[in-house]
Amino acid sequence: MTDNVNRLAAAERALRSAASYQLPETAREVLGGRYGAESVELLLVDYGLSVLRPVGAPEESPEGLPVHGSAAGRAFGAQQPFVTEDGGRVRVHLPVTARGDRLGVLSVTLPPGARPDDDLAELAAVAQVLGHEVVVAEHATDRYHTARREDRLTLAAEMQWQLLPGRSCAGPEFALGAQLEPAYAVFGDNFDWSTSADRLLLYVTDGMGDGIEASLLTSLGVNALRNARRAGLSIADQAALAEQAVYGHYRGERYLSVLLVDLELSTGRVQVVEAGSPRILRLREGNVTPIVPEAQLPLGMFEETDYVAQEFLLEPGDRLLFVSDGVHAVAGPGGEAYGERALARAITATRLVPAADVPAADVPAAVLRELSGHRGSPEPDDDALVVCLDWFGQGAAT
Secondary structure (H helix, E strand, O other): OHHHHHHHHHHHHHHOOHHHHHHHHHHHHHHHHHHHHOOOEEEEEOOOOEEEOOOOHHHHHHEEEOOOOOOHHHHHHHHHEEEEEOOOOOEEEEEEEEEOOOEEEEEEEEEEOOOOHHHHHHHHHHHHHHHHHHHHHHHOHHHHHHHHHOOOOOOHHHHHHHHOOEEEEOOOOOEHHHHHHHOOOOEEEEEEEOOOOOOEEEEEEEEEHHHHHHHHHHHHHHHHHHHHHHHHOOOHHHHHHHHHHHHHHHHHOOEEEEEEEHHHHOOEEEEEEEOOEEEEEEOOEEEEEEEEEOOOOOEEEEEEOOOOOOOEOOOOEEEEEOOOOHHHHOOOOOOOEEHHHHHHHHHOOOOOOOOOOOOOHHHHHHHHHHHHHOOOOOOOOOOOOEEEEEEEEEHHOO
């Protein structure tokens, strides 16, 4: 037992002391030397959440594995180790995740005769440490940003992805997942969140216009909201101060639609400020209900607008869906809008029976696939943003 603890501790030390751009090579060296691994491959999920791409040298141009339909994809989706065997060699696929944000998979090939159950918990722990180190390393190297690209990002999309806190997040009381489309050319939609011991704050934003101008507007708005949030202000005051920042720069010529959500983790009490077009739907015991707060003016439309927060209460087991107008207002080939009825069907399909329950991190992509079918084309004409929040309740924390 002591040898196993020492082995795991040594692996953690090696990853934490590795150069930011050498994490895959360090993982390969550590797992080969201490666990007898014959090969080790780090795969990161792409911006579209459809492909797991190996982190290799640029000249290698490695091809990715599909998230749906591969062994590595099963580990990524289930967030559990998945073991396969081929020709006597065992391959272990381990989720690489940092505080609920799903980054990719670590695939480890063990030698013939290896018993993966003996080392599975340790290998999973190494993959978890690797996930945290990748998040830190991304501030010092472009290697991981580059590896996860299936295509070139537009400049507007580059700006938007750099604003994001992640694409999934989890705590004892809740789970969050979010996704943007078109992943490689998004321009105005965005989301942001922050957690503390007693609160979850969430923003869903939609900047007016398209291209670089929409991205610049959203960047100003999101950073103004963060500045107000970090000053300890209520969401109503956050909206008011961000509104001043947007109006002060654009003088009413451009504005930002935003939905601000403040969830009290001890009670499930939710305060919201709806300033624009994002919508809320709640799935409770199989029934979908729109949550319709009083609509207020988008940020930056007029000077010195006052905002008022409204409240509702969550119950354990509730699932909330937040969508931008690029989802609920998108038209099909015949001109019919997607609308709340189709959204209700899409969200209900994610929770047909407990055994088939789709986790919050996968719900946005599932809804966007349904939307693509309604639209009749793979690429949207407008940004589409979906955020899913599952509320487990305070009892889950204890």
